[in-house]
Amino acid sequence: MTTPTHSSRQPAAPLRVAAIGYAFMGKAHSNAWRNVASFFDVPAVEQAVLVGRDPVQVAEAAAKYGWAESATDWRDVIDREDIDIIDICAPGWMHAEIAIAALEAGKHVLVEKPLANTLAEAEAMTAAAAKARKRGVQSMIGFNYRRVPALTLAKELIAEGRLGTVRHVRAAYLQDWLSDARSPMTWRLRKETAGSGALGDIASHAIDQVLFLLGEDVTEVTGRLHTFVDHRPGADGPEQVTVDDAAWATLTLTSGAIASVEVSRVATGQKNSLKLEIYGDKGTILFDLEALNELGFLDATVPVREQGFRRILVNEPEHPYLEAWWPQGHIIGWEHTFTHQIRDFLRAISEGSEPSPSFEEGLNVQHILAAIEESAAAKSSLIQLSNTNESAHATEGA
Template identity: 55%
Template sequence: MTDAARPLRVAMIGHGFMGAAHAHAWHAAPRFFDLPRRIETVAVAGRNPQTLRESADRFGWAECDTDWRRVVERDDIDLVDVVTPGSTHAEVAVAALEAGKHVLCEKPLANTVAEAEAMAEAAVKAAERGVFAMVGFTYRRVPAVSLAREMIESGAIGTIRQTRAVYLQDWLSDENAPLTWRLDRASAGSGALGDIGAHIVDAIQYVTGQEVTGVSGLTHTFVTERPVLTESVGLSGRASDSRRGPVTVDDAAVFLGALSGGALATFEATRMATGRKNALRFEISGTTGSLAFDLEDLNTLQHYRADDGPTAGFRRILVTEPEHPYVAAWWPPGHLLGYEHGFTHQVRDLVTAIDAGEQPRPSFDEGLQVQRVLEAVGHSAAADARWTPLT
């Protein structure tokens, strides 16, 4: 049986919120896109047998297993999808690549640069055998974000001078919000910086085609202790009325950056922006115009053209036309897409690249580069915002 005739048999390590988004995508992608390989969702792995079985039944995984190593070593698995906390990314992904499995790994790639370097090295060696790895920066696949990149490449705003990016959330603004793994440095690596700051670093680099070369930043933890969960780890657990534990990551990060093409960049990532739920926003200013995007209005892109003269203003582009990236597979113009569609587009691109024997993007090397930016911000913040070049 040729590779094109064989199904792509997928296992997912981890479940929960991100697992639900990924599982939905694995089922939706072949129903809306003409994929070169049929998808089989074979197994899901997790630590809690009860919630694992519930996730498998709800999201269409044929089998479940509490031992991820056993799943990775199975002969009937072709691709491993890693949606676990960052502290386990390196161990799982490297083991899967060494076992000859393609890997999709959630962002940020790892908790440290050293772990990310090991993952990138393993990915390079695997690629020599035709086994590929990709990191899951799904906001690249929002049609308006992809369109922004295309417009910049075509010269729609001229030479880029400045970029501004923020990711604003408020789910930790309540000081009695419970302590979860995302607030533990051992599990998450960092707080807002790595969790959502990674997204805006990747978004700016992807859209502009430039890399961050140096940073100056500050981080802060506003709530240093939170109620401890008395049930399973996660937002579904109940918080203790009396027992509180330490928060060991940042609540917010702000930093300046220089881009490789000469542009200046500013970034802000916070989970303390009261009233903002999931506001990833960026604005790219060039010599002849600007582009602006807001994830809370993800079907639109704002475009300003300086040569429009006295009537110039930001023009709203409704990114729902079949000519726009990914949109032809979905609904008629004006019928909106949502958060989940980026994950479906990710599956489409990943499966297509694997079938063609090509490196899917973003690669682990690209994930490593983002990790280096995050680490540089951390070093800068620890040194009173000292300018920190990337090494």
């Protein structure tokens, strides 16, 4: 009888994660950390610590979301030697301080978009990420809509030349959660905590999609911002709103293509509608986040009598990310984008490769947001942009 042999190779220790923030984004990220290894081949992870300011509430959230323990001081958690990854789900005004401290402590960092509240903070974060990367410490910004399978498929079709030369893009991200003027004041409506309103909150997503899908840079910007409800009910009476309710921008891309971007948090009846239209000389792609399993595609190279938009139901195993989920025909949802995001982040850490979108890419979006604000303040003057990607990488090599 032959005695079975066992490999002497020991499995790698799980990567231990600490998430900072337990509200909306903290809940979405927790769900992804809890489920990613159940569906994808990724390094093992442990949900070690959930961090928040209120000790009772964060403890309750930690137990509910699957975290081993809770804490109230993120600095103490970053200093712990048993923590490998810091996932920042806190408001934007905290991003820079936490991310830089975590990177300097040798922790891999995932941070929610936008990268920061100000351009200066974003530049400091990018410099810290570049320095940490030389030591094998990875960082990524959470533009989760890049991980919608239909949009990843759209990028592939564009890269394959199925649209030919892209001429113009329309991107509209519309919500209505602030349509009622009686909606109360929150940190998202104060410039000192939110940085900006609809611009940083949802225009950042729309702009990142334009860059992601086309693989180009923005060279010129015009923009406008508007606040329709300038006061909201506060704890001690009406409070002034110091950020925008809506934003509009026209972007010129390196190829000469033009992108129009419109975002609003007061678009009555629109719940979470990110619509994208990409028009080329050989075809067109349509997408709506409220039907995220579908992609509209028109092939203009076939005879005119055969042309027309066709609906691609993006849920086949051959489609991006979907080999891990359900049998074909069974749709997935918004929460899956975060699972895909963490899958890609963990694989990059395991392979020692740079994840995307990097902090440099987040900084590029931040430059565009700042240019929109500058143009709006100057009453629609044209703002020319240099290649911010090149300047970001120059920072990395410094």
